[in-house]
Amino acid sequence: MTGLQDLYREIILDHYRAPRNRGELPVPPAHKVEGFNPLCGDEVVLYLEVEGGVVTDVRTGGQGCSISQASTSMMSAAVKGKSVDDARTLIRAFKALMSIHESKLEGAEGTDTTEADLAGVRLGDLEALQGVVKFPVRIKCATLAWNVLAQGLDESA
Template sequence: MPDLEDLYREIILDHYRNPRNRGELDTPPAVRAEGFNPLCGDEVIIYVQLADGVIEDIKFGGQGCSISQASSSMMSATVKGRTVEELQRFNHAFRSMMSIEPDPDDPAPVNGNSPDVKLGDLEALKGVVKFPVRIKCATLSWHTLTQAVEEAQATS
């Protein structure tokens, strides 16, 4: 599968070099959350603006490795315009894909998608599970977005 791995590598590099939704949003109305991975120094800042349970706008900032920054870009492009419920399904499917050990109580297949969730470019990150120390790089933006959405829901 070297061709597929090369394609995935190109998708990751494209999102790293040409990030989608990089920037800031005014707070308020947006909520700002920060995530930090002390193991490698990755920093992610997520700005999210909710309106009627929909992610109306999302931006990210910070610095870090190509995996953390590409994952932030892919995540923001995937969830922008989606409902919080859809976000939760994407988050679950992505975290399941990033799992090393199967969770017997998890209805979603490990290292695969739920049938109703198509991860798109995010699937390019599935090779990260071969490097367990990098999983935190790929999931940092998802944890930070979850924190931002919870804060936005609590203040609305």
């Protein structure tokens, strides 16, 4: 089970079994965003409250595989209370961790992100999701929540 334990690290299973920040927020003032992974049918719903350039509150919904739902939970915990800029940096760092670079996201930033820029970013628990990279078809499960977050931040701006 070595391969599997790389994918399903204990912290991931913990977030899957006990997802953080589940629920809804009133819209408005919160902004609601949804994303789907057509391959697996994963669904992520995100309620974002952004005030004065800070993600003041986050709630999540949706359904899907353990990786997509754990990633959603871990993302919500990581960005809650962070500035929008820090949240965007975290998105880039997480995408770099997954080794995929979507020009769409980088273009939306208007700045080039280099490895050096990301070197100082602390991913903490999120690094547990790195094992997903060994299972290429599951990468989209892990990145779904982050794509939804990026869309939500753009739309809330």
